[in-house]
Amino acid sequence: MLISDNLKEVRTQVQRRQLANGIFAMIGLLTILVALIILLGLTLQLLIQGAPRLSWDFFTSFPSRKPEQAGILSAWVGTSLVMLVTALAAVPLGIAAGIYLEEYARKNWVADIIEINVTNLAGVPSIVYGLLALGLFVYQFKLGESIQTAGLTLALLILPIVIVTTREALRAVPNSLREAAYALGATKWQTIWDHVLPCGLGSIMTGVIVALSRAIGETAPVITIGALTFIAFLPDSPLNQEFPYLPLTGSFPWINFEQLFGWLGAAFTVMPIQMFNWVSRPNPEFQLNAAAAGTVLIAMTLVMNGMAIYLRFLFRRGVKW
């Protein structure tokens, strides 16, 4: 009697909780769906609005006051080159810092201070990095209002993200792997370079690419350091037009470094600036250009994120623990 009564009560309680559980799951699903549908709607609208302008000419034309002739050549080349500099600066530095902090640094108050600072820096508004870069790179180091300055500025911006993801990736590598390597007589560096790093590389790459996709949409810091709005020429090419294409000179050191790295100092613009300029134009036809540029920017970000997912898949395939 007593037991069956209890059982009944337990059953109704379980049912109630299951109902609550179901309702919560529904609410969660609904929230996600609403968010996704709105996002998808906005993206589709952008795509449909911009689609008629997305032609080969759009990618190979410079900006113009005539909307049907205007293109994004200087903007996408600028964005690509800035991203290249950003990646070249932030990735090695960030991964190295992550390795040091995770594998080498002693756990003491210095490490604590560094850790707190790195985490805080990840949350600093991007315009602050722009102001820092204006003072440091433009006025102090005299790097000019150039691709190298923009690349380094955005590298500073994403460095904390790279460091934090590297540390997390390395922390996820099981200690048994390190111990096994030591047991076979490997040095610390051999252990890290040959075993720990390859295992964590998938997650590290994902972090790097997600960080880069954040940098690609940044406008404020790039404007602060002097990105242009109208520029109808491209940086000098590091390569010659004729065979063997390499920038060689007749005398020692046989490589024309000025030609090879000249583009670093070139003036530039980036995609978000071009897009914003078009959005604020009085002529309504420029809105189509802005939508098309937005579509290209979203596609660039999607491709980068897709690469991150693929790389993670590639690196995780053989790893089991």
Add this chain to the structure above:
Amino acid sequence: MKLKRNTGFLGGLFALVATTVVTTGIEVNSQSTPTVKIDGSSTVYPVTEAVAEEFQNAKAGAIQVTVGVSGTGGGFKKFCSGEESVQTDISNASRPIKPEEEEACKAAGIEFIELPIAYDALTVVVNPANPVNSMTVGELKTMWEKAAEGTITKWNQINPSWPDAPLTLYGPGADSGTFDYFVEEILGKDNDIRSDFTPSEDDNVLVQGVSRDPNALGYFGFAYYEENQDQLKAIAIDPGDGTPVLPSGETVNNGTYTPLSRPIYIYINKASLAKPEVKEFVDFYLQNAPTLVQEVAYIPLPTEDYEKAIERLQNAETGRVPLREGL
């Protein structure tokens, strides 16, 4: 593990190939291509962009022109900077240079030549469904001043002949030069603007706001009105003498559309004029300004003024000197 390292290497190689592709598609410009550096106001930008575009087409890439948009103040900061990598040859300005900016230029040893290049007429607009056609400067002041905040909420509170309908206001945000100019001309130097209006730095938002709301009023540059004439109605402004005037090329030029028309300028570094590319560009600018200004929906100056400007350029007259009264 060996295989994994290889894939990493492949990723790197992919990046390298991608960049090579990016960079080889690029036309080679020799390192020494002369460049004209311009920065400054977003209001002047469309005019300078049009000139730069035509100039580069005419020169077939022999001279490069870059135009940035850091605002009139930001532009002067670069123009008058002692730092050579930041310094510009020409600064776009939607207002004359301020005394403190002149001081900065002097401190950096920079002399400038001021050339007015066009007019921008601030245009007050309402929805086409609105029966109001004109208003006085005083009425605009009553509508926008700080004292109106929360109290003037209906059209007929300002003028009894206006509709008994709620008043919704749209205007540029405080960062804009247009905002500064409107506040100074309509409200006076020491007056504050009411804060219960819809501000936007993007004038297209203002256009849309007014075109969708029959009770709305807004103001912005003439170009935005001209491009959207089918959705907006311009208000004739009565400066106080009883004759309301609509903004147009003619009324701005003969000085009857006051006080909301303003000249816009370019400032040229005198030392830069020694460079042939800058000289050529400025000459081209003044020769083509009358047609190009009109094309981007701004209002050109009278022909005599362009002639005077060309003369000033030839004589390299420096300093903040009005070309004639009102410029």
